[in-house]
Amino acid sequence: MKVKNIVKISISLLMLATAVNADASAALHIEGNYNAKNISLTQPLVVDGSAKINGGTFNGGEINGSLSLTDVNVLGVIKVNGSLEAINSTFLKETRINGSLKGNNSVFKSDLLISSSKTILNNCNTKNIYIKKSSSSIFSMNKENTVYLNGNSQVNGNIKFADTGIVYVEKGVKIAGKVINGKVVSK
Numbered sequence: 001m002k003v004k005n006i007v008k009i010s011i012s013l014l015m016l017a018t019a020v021n022a023d024a025s026a027a028l029h030i031e032g033n034y035n036a037k038n039i040s041l042t043q044p045l046v047v048d049g050s051a052k053i054n055g056g057t058f059n060g061g062e063i064n065g066s067l068s069l070t071d072v073n074v075l076g077v078i079k080v081n082g083s084l085e086a087i088n089s090t091f092l093k094e095t096r097i098n099g100s101l102k103g104n105n106s107v108f109k110s111d112l113l114i115s116s117s118k119t120i121l122n123n124c125n126t127k128n129i130y131i132k133k134s135s136s137s138i139f140s141m142n143k144e145n146t147v148y149l150n151g152n153s154q155v156n157g158n159i160k161f162a163d164t165g166i167v168y169v170e171k172g173v174k175i176a177g178k179v180i181n182g183k184v185v186s187k
Contacts, residue, residue, distance in 0.1 A: 027061060044076060060093060099134075111157075117143040122150040128157035128177070131165055145182075149173040 027044045034051040044061035045051075052068040060076025067080045070087045079096040086106040096113045101120070108126040115132040131145045145165035149155070151172060158177035159167055165182040169175070175184070 118146050120148045121153045123152050125154045129159045132162045
């Protein structure tokens with residue numbers, strides 16, 4: 001029987017100027033809340049709890065709780081089962097969010113897949129945005145899916161709603177593709 005090469009930590013963790021050079025195929029698995037500054041992780045990050053990261057780079061992974069990023073580069077596919085707040089951050093691969101997204105001055109170089117009734121992007125640059133109806137809350141069942149594009153946000157692809165939705169845009173916003181199953185409303 002082969003044991004998976006996973007590092008588990010069962011307490012809240014504060015890492016300052018962390019450089020982890022472990023096996024790049026092994027995930028860093030944290031059970032509990034995770035707060036870090038200036039990280040450099042070559043392996044995926046799995047957190048069963050909320051995570052707040054200020055500065056650094058990590059190779060994607062899965063966060064089962066809310067995720068707050070400031071000045072972070074995410075190199076691999078990331079899945080967030082909770083809300084995502086991204087400030088001055090860059091996502092190189094696909095970003096999957098089962099919860100709300102609030103992005104400020106961030107770049108999503110691959111597709112955004114979001115299951116939420118509300119997405120807010122301020123001065124962000126994205127590729128395609130796919131919005132799936134949120135089923136996580138009884139309160140969101142009757143809400144229309146909404147995307148707010150503010151400032152100089154750019155969508156370099158389509159915005160597609162699985163159901164129906166509204167995209168609210170400010171004056172400086174650019175959408176290169178189509179809005180599918182939704183309408184655009186100028187603010």
